[in-house]
Amino acid sequence: MNNRYEKVRKISGLIAIALLTLVSGCKDRSVGVEGYCPIVESTSPSDGASDVQTDAMVTVTFEEEINPETFDQEAFSLTSPNGEVSGTISYNEETQTVNFTPDSPLATGTNYTGTVDNTVEDPLGNQMLEEYVWNFTTETPDPGTPIIVSTTPGNGDTGIALNTEVSADFNMMMDASTISESSFTLTDGNDNAVDGTVEYSDSTAVFTPAASLENGTTYTASITTDVTSDEGTAIEDNYTWSFTTVEAGLQAPIVDFTDPADGDTGVALSSNISATFTEATDPRDIEADLFNVTFTIEGGGQEVEGVITYDGLTAEFEPNEDLVPGTTYNATVTTSVKGESNEEDMEVYEWSFTTVDEGLQAPIVDFTDPADGETSVALNTNISATFTNATDPRDIEADLFTVDFTVEGGGEQVDGVVTYDGLTAEFEPNEDLAPGTTYNATVTTGVKGESNEEDMEVYEWSFTTASIEGLQAPVVDFTDPVNGETNVALDKTISATFTPDTDPRALELSLISVEFVITNQSNGETITGDVFYDVDNLMAYFDPDEELEEGVIYEGQIITSVKGDNNATDTEIYGDDEEWVFATNGLQAPIVDFTDPVNGETNVATDKTISATFTPDTDPRMLELSLISAEFVITNQSTGETITGNVFYDVDELMAYFDPDEDLEPGTTYEGRVITSVIGDNNASDTEIYGDDEEWTFTTQ
Structure with missing residues (x-):
């Protein structure tokens, strides 16, 4: 069988497995594909x-x-x-x-x-x-057994008002005589009893503190088994729950500014109304729900209903429905500290604004991109429609129109997102378009609040994407960093340059897919990032989402394929047949643990191959990939001459060997040093020297 065909077939199988793993994302225990999902x-x-x-x-x-x-x-x-x-x-x-x-x-x-x-x-x-x-x-208790079905405040509640009453609701009528200050109690965080009175009515027991509770204090309420029903049956167990009061010294938030501002006109009908408080307010207190914030929005004789949300120092009111055109709205924001009922402690801010007037015309499309009938359209293209100058871009910005894109091709409707820039509406598909496909596009515009179809504008056109017929996946010519490179910057943008026969249109029209698989060899994690292209120079760049780690060896692959082509034989993988690895700066040179001969050894054979064993924490891949240099400096003490020889490595044993070019002199003392460094790293502080601080000598027989 042809070896190249066999190799391609094996690669195809591996890619199929890889694709299966990416699709599933987890381990399928029936087939044993690696990668687990939460269970x-x-x-x-x-x-x-x-x-x-x-x-x-x-x-x-x-x-x-x-x-x-x-x-x-x-x-x-x-x-x-x-x-x-x-x-x-x-x-x-x-x-x-x-x-x-x-x-x-x-x-x-x-x-x-x-x-x-x-x-x-x-x-x-x-x-x-x-x-x-x-x-x-x-549990289904005995029909005659009383239970507590709810409490106020609830268990774990925080920011509770200081003047709160504590209550418990039962599932049946209780014997009021058994519910008293001894069977229903409240204690503070130091287990001190809180004075108060207890009342019972309509299946609800209420504990009213004699004085306001303390700020920022956790209280525990307890109802004992002394409490019984009208039939004389007690609750099964003592019932306790806790809550925490509002923190001390809070001031009601004061409004700094609003959006829309006071007196604003032409306000969009879809606007949310927001109020931002002064910096004197701690946003953590807002997040902790320690304040009451109410919006009152009235216009055209109607109060607007909506929902309030918070973001930092801003409270935002989102109306349930769009506002009415040409209407002046009066808005009021009232704030207070939860638990404070004194009106003097409230803050009230009032303002007004007016929505945009009626009488607008739906925008009319002037031209599109791609244009009608255009071919060879890039697969990653966004589809845009630019309206005539009769449309006021401020009205688009104010969200006064409805603009709907419908893009269909190959029997499928394209999903995406519409954004605006001046007089242009742009549709960004959620996924790349299919190659060699004719798409029919429609833009329908209307004025919000107008349901008459006669007031709508419809523009239709079509375009065709570029074909992938005969296109081959690009082949990587060289990379940056190159294989074996060290001292790579942590903020490095990794790149691949394709062979000169690569069709630049494959990059320009996004007809190919380029995937960088860069794996941290210390933890096995694959880094994430974005890929972009330089068409003129036939290059693809990979920009990692985060900086690379210091002093780490990375292994890489670059997988290229033609979009829409499911034939695995058209996929090219760089870093598969030949390894592609690089190391970031900060890689540490190996440290010698011991040598052979050892220091002071005598009767050393004249044909001795000298060795150094590195410490166990040495990364064997530094030796395997020749990322480090180990230099043996063996000097004849009697003549001062340094002997020459060759260095080689035993990766499994973490050893470097020095084989002298000639036999050692008999009866001679030699002094040795082993100098290790990272190749390409000129930082002397990263060099390790064995035999410098402590002498290493040996004598031949």
Whole structure:
């Protein structure tokens, strides 16, 4: 069989496996492909568990470490027939366990379903293969047994007002005579009892402190088993919960400026209304939910409904619907410290603005890029439409129009994102276009709030992408860094130059794919980054997302292929047949651990091959890849002459050998030194000299 064909076939198989790994991202235990995904090891309560206590914490333990940022409220849900349960999520890195603490006790005798979405990732970005779902049922107490179904404040609540009342709701009518200051208590962080009165009404017990609570203090409420129902049945266990009051010395935030500003006109109908507070406000106090912030937006006789979110010192109000054209809105932001009911402590800021007028015309397309009928369009092209000068770009900026792109080709609709720049709307596809394909594009424009189709403008055109017929994947001619290079800068942009026969249009039209696989040999991690091209010089550049690590050996491959061509034989891999490695600056020269002959040794054979063994922490690849230099300086003490010879290495044993060109002189004492350094590194401080501080001599027989 032709050796080249056999080799190509093997490469094809390896690429297929690599592609399978990239697609799956995880280990498929049936085929043994490396790379693991997060797997749920256990849950508490376990799947199918019954008689679960209503105040139980729900936990999910994984087989491996996960990225806790991917396990959020979107990735986890706990639901019952009554809806989704709200709560807080925390992660224990040591046990690889996520804890979900419900905001209030679970309902009794209820089936709950826990769901972990497959968006959860490990630190390497591998996602779960599928979502994890399990069920459990809470305890069903004896119908005559009283239980606490909710509390105010809830367990773990913070920023609680100093004048709060503490209450507990029961599932049945209770014996009021058993609910008193002795059976319902409140203590501070030092276990000191808080004075107060206890009242009971309509299945709710309320503890009212005699004085305001202290700022920034954690309090624990307790209801004992002395409490009984009307039938005389006690609660099964003492019930406790805790909460923390608001911190001391807070001032209500003061508005510094708003967007829109007071008196603004021509405000976009889709605008969010924001207020930024002065720097005297600590954004951490906003994040801790220690303030009340209310927006009141009124216009045209209607109050606007919406949602408030926070970002640093800015509170933003997002209306549920677009504002009305040509309308003046009066806005008010009122702020106060939670727990403070004195109106003198409130801050009120009022302003007004006016939305853009009606009577706009939908933009009309003047020209497009690509143009109608254009061919050989690049696969990574963005599609744009520029409107006539009759359109005011400020109206586009104010988001007064609807602009919809529809791009279809090869029976598929292209998904993407629309952005604006002046009079131009640009559609950026989420993925490269297919080669050799005719796309039909449509831009439909309208005025927001106008539903009449007669007021819409529709522009249609088509273009064809470049063909890959006969195109060959580029072959790498040389790289920077070159193979074996050392002292590479940590901020290095890595590049590959293709052979002169490469068609520059393959780069210009994005018809080829170039993948840099740069692996850190110390930890096996592949670095990430962006690839870009220099068409004129037939080059591809790889810009790492982060700086390279100091003193590390990297191994690289460059994989080139033609986009849309699934034939693996058309793929070129640089760094496969011949190794491509380089080392960053800071690589340390090996240190000699011991020599043969040892210092002071006598009766050394005249035909002795002299050796030096390096310390165990020496990276063997430095020897294997000839990244270091080891120089033996062996001097005849009687004549002062330095003998010549050849140096070679034993990678497995971490040894360097010096084979003299001629036999040593008999009965002669020799003085030796071994000088090691990193090739290409001119920093003398990185040179190691054995036999300098401590003498190394030996005598022949």
